[in-house]
Amino acid sequence: MDDTLLVVIRSAPYQGVRLRESLDALLVGAAFGKPVVPLFMGQGLFALLPGQTPGAPGQKATLPIIDMLEMYDIDTLYLPAADATARGLTEGDLVANTQLLDADAVQALFHEAGQVLTF
Amino acid sequence: MILHILNCPPGDGQASAQALAAMAAEDALLLIEDGVYAVLDAGWEGHRLDVGRLYALEDDLAARGLGSRAHERNIETVSMEAFVALTARARQTVSWY
Amino acid sequence: MKYALLVMGAPYSSQAPHSALRFARALLDGEHTLDSVFFYRDGVHNASFLMTPPQDEANLHRLWCELNREHGVKLDVCIAAALRRGLINAEEAARHGHGEYSVASPFALTGLGQLLDIQQRCDRVITFAA
Numbered sequence: 001m002d003d004t005l006l007v008v009i010r011s012a013p014y015q016g017v018r019l020r021e022s023l024d025a026l027l028v029g030a031a032f033g034k035p036v037v038p039l040f041m042g043q044g045l046f047a048l049l050p051g052q053t054p055g056a057p058g059q060k061a062t063l064p065i066i067d068m069l070e071m072y073d074i075d076t077l078y079l080p081a082a083d084a085t086a087r088g089l090t091e092g093d094l095v096a097n098t099q100l101l102d103a104d105a106v107q108a109l110f111h112e113a114g115q116v117l118t119f
Numbered sequence: 120m121i122l123h124i125l126n127c128p129p130g131d132g133q134a135s136a137q138a139l140a141a142m143a144a145e146d147a148l149l150l151i152e153d154g155v156y157a158v159l160d161a162g163w164e165g166h167r168l169d170v171g172r173l174y175a176l177e178d179d180l181a182a183r184g185l186g187s188r189a190h191e192r193n194i195e196t197v198s199m200e201a202f203v204a205l206t207a208r209a210r211q212t213v214s215w216y
Numbered sequence: 217m218k219y220a221l222l223v224m225g226a227p228y229s230s231q232a233p234h235s236a237l238r239f240a241r242a243l244l245d246g247e248h249t250l251d252s253v254f255f256y257r258d259g260v261h262n263a264s265f266l267m268t269p270p271q272d273e274a275n276l277h278r279l280w281c282e283l284n285r286e287h288g289v290k291l292d293v294c295i296a297a298a299l300r301r302g303l304i305n306a307e308e309a310a311r312h313g314h315g316e317y318s319v320a321s322p323f324a325l326t327g328l329g330q331l332l333d334i335q336q337r338c339d340r341v342i343t344f345a346a
Contacts (some may be wrong), residue, residue: 005335006215010133021257021297028328041140042133080140107143111120115335116213117222118343119257126231128346152231178238199242206340207217207248215231215342216226 005070006113012046013062019047022119030072039068039109040079042100043083045087047093048077066095080106121146122209126216128156128164138166138215147196147212149205158188166192176202217248217339222331226258227276228269230346233262235346237279239342243286251338252290253280254331255323258346261300262289284322292334297323 011018022044027053029036040048047062054061069077081100084090090102101109110116127134138148148165150157155175157163165173167169170193177196182187186205191195197205206212221240224247240250253261267277283289284300298306298319305325319325335341 005332010137016255017300024296024328025331029332032329032332034332041137082140103140107141107146110141110211110213111143113211115341116211118214118216118345123336124343126235133237151235199238200246202239203246205250206219212340212342214345215346 002114003078004037004040004090004113004115005029006037006060006109006116008116008118009044009047010040010042010119012043014050014057014059015043018119019044020065020103021063022058023047023062025117025119026069026074031046032073033115035105036072036074036075037109037113038074038107040077041083045079045083047091048079048098050095063095078106078109122212123148123153124212124214125150125157126154126202126214129160129165132207134215135163135165139211141213141215147172147174147205147209149202150194151202152176153183155179155183158185158192158194163187168193171195172178174201174205180212186192218246218251220334220338220341221241221253221261221300222343223253223255223262223345224257225344225346226261227267230258231342232259232346233274233276234274236342237276237283238345239344240283240289250283250287250289251284252292252334254334255291255293255332256297256328257294258301259292260301260303263293263298263303264318265320265323266318281322291323292322292330293319294328294331296328298325301340309344 009022013019052063077098123138125138129135173194174197175189175194221236223236227233303319304317305319307318
């Protein structure tokens, strides 16, 4: 799996365009036919809350992008279980297709990737 | 070996903790920019890394008045040239900011 | 080894461009080559030729241009990230009806896909960000 691109997303919605520009990298990778793996860490987990209303603070919503990742063959959205616990979130609080990883599995994602982009 | 590059001090945002969480046993961590302030934080978890897994950039330490502090900890100081060499030796680099 | 740098920090509000430039100089002093620098997110501000810092401060735009002139390093800027921040070249300015522009050669506006090409053709891509 040396061609895999791991994209680490650490921004919550509406912090400027940080999240949007992170997701763009994910989409472009997928559009180029690269196997892309998204890992949501820290505040990036907030991108995965369902039911976000669009454009609350006059900005474009990012949830529609999360919802369409499956169409780009990005089937699984990974996150560290510890980061969810620290934020009082469980898998049931998040959009579908998320997978919680223990510490070893998170480290393994970095080692299995051919390239890593941290946003 | 993956070289993780950290430019934020411990306790300032999420980067420091995330870098450590992402590190596997064979990985190394290089402190650059404000990341070098970690030398002052005796309680920082990164100081528990084995010898040879924790580096700090000399220029950034010196620029912050910390040139003489790194030897108090388990940190190997590196020149810019040695930074380049570390990235060449590492299979991959991951930046935390 | 063939290197590329990804710069995602703005000049004068982060150390990222300075660190990237120092890293670039050090690697070029050794046996490595530097294929390109890709500017994304707030890093696109490095591309403005209008930046005019006081004379005793480094002009980052000029330092990037020197790197290009001396070593042929390509300077690629994500077009979407640049345009939304008002960083625009003559061609895009004309297309969008602006009379002025702030980006010119050797900086090239290009798609984010270019970053993936760079990853494919380079042995190492090092990120400097803020």
